[in-house]
Amino acid sequence: MKRTALSLGFGLLAAGLHPVLAIDVPQNRQEFVEAVAAGAGATKMEQFVVDKGLAEIYAVLEARVSSCLDVEVRRSSYVGYMEVSSSDYNPGLRKVSAGRAEFTLQVVNRPRGLGHTPPVGGLYIMAADLESQGSGRTEVSLYRPTIGFKPITRTLTQWLSGEDAACPKMK
Numbered sequence: 001m002k003r004t005a006l007s008l009g010f011g012l013l014a015a016g017l018h019p020v021l022a023i024d025v026p027q028n029r030q031e032f033v034e035a036v037a038a039g040a041g042a043t044k045m046e047q048f049v050v051d052k053g054l055a056e057i058y059a060v061l062e063a064r065v066s067s068c069l070d071v072e073v074r075r076s077s078y079v080g081y082m083e084v085s086s087s088d089y090n091p092g093l094r095k096v097s098a099g100r101a102e103f104t105l106q107v108v109n110r111p112r113g114l115g116h117t118p119p120v121g122g123l124y125i126m127a128a129d130l131e132s133q134g135s136g137r138t139e140v141s142l143y144r145p146t147i148g149f150k151p152i153t154r155t156l157t158q159w160l161s162g163e164d165a166a167c168p169k170m171k
Contacts (some may be wrong), residue, residue, distance in 0.1 A: 015075045025123065029104050032124035037141035046142045052162035055139075058093075058101050065091045067116045068167035069152070088120045089170065096113060099132035103160075107153070114166050125149060126171040129159060 026032035034041040050057065069091040076084045092104040108122035116123075126149070129141040141158045144153050151168035158165035 007119075025118060027119040029102070029124065029127055033127055033129070033143050036127075039096055042145055042147045044144055044146050046144070047139065048142075049099060049133060049138055050135055050161050054099065054101060054130055054138045055135045057138055057160060057162050058095070060104060060162055060164055061093055061101075064164070065093050065103070065166070068155070069170075071170055073170045087120065092121075101130040103128040103130070103156075105156075122164050126152070126156065128156070130160070 016017050026035055035041075037045050061077070072086055072088040074084070074086045076082060077118075086109075088108040088110070090106045090108065092106070093101070095101050096135050101124075104124065105126040106119070106122035106124050110120065112118060125145060127143040131139045131141075140159065152170070155165050155168035
């Protein structure tokens with residue numbers, strides 16, 4: 001009887017904590033963009049205009065995104081036992097219309113963290129909206145984290161400026 005009560009107590013405790021453990025994770029690109037634009041957590045929205053046309057920037061992104069960012073990074077270390085983890089990065093690039101394009105970067109972490117249900121393709125970590133301003137200019141709205149991912153952010157910013165920078169070091 002004591003064992004049953006103890007098990008029931010732990011079960012109720014776990015059930016009661018479930019909503020506390022659940023983290024509100026954006027399940028699609030629009031939710032991610034809205035959360036960052038609203039100032040959620042350690043994120044930042046930046047807007048800038050580059051003196052390159054949308055077609056030129058899109059071509060740079062198209063050439064670099066798949067080869068540089070569509071990667072799986074594996075790690076292993078010995079911490080009293082062998083620990084193995086990986087991060088599978090999944091970039092997306094698409095033309096929305098003749099004058100607009102979108103970039104998205106998601107990551108699937110293995111093992112995944114507790115308390116959240118990641119969307120298909122992984123957690124959203126970056127997005128960019130590109131909009132032609134005519135006469136060889138493009139407005140960029142970049143949605144990004146302020147902690148971690150600095151090499152990716154730096155390289156992506158160079159690409160968004162029309163530069164053909166080298167691939168970032170992925171961790």
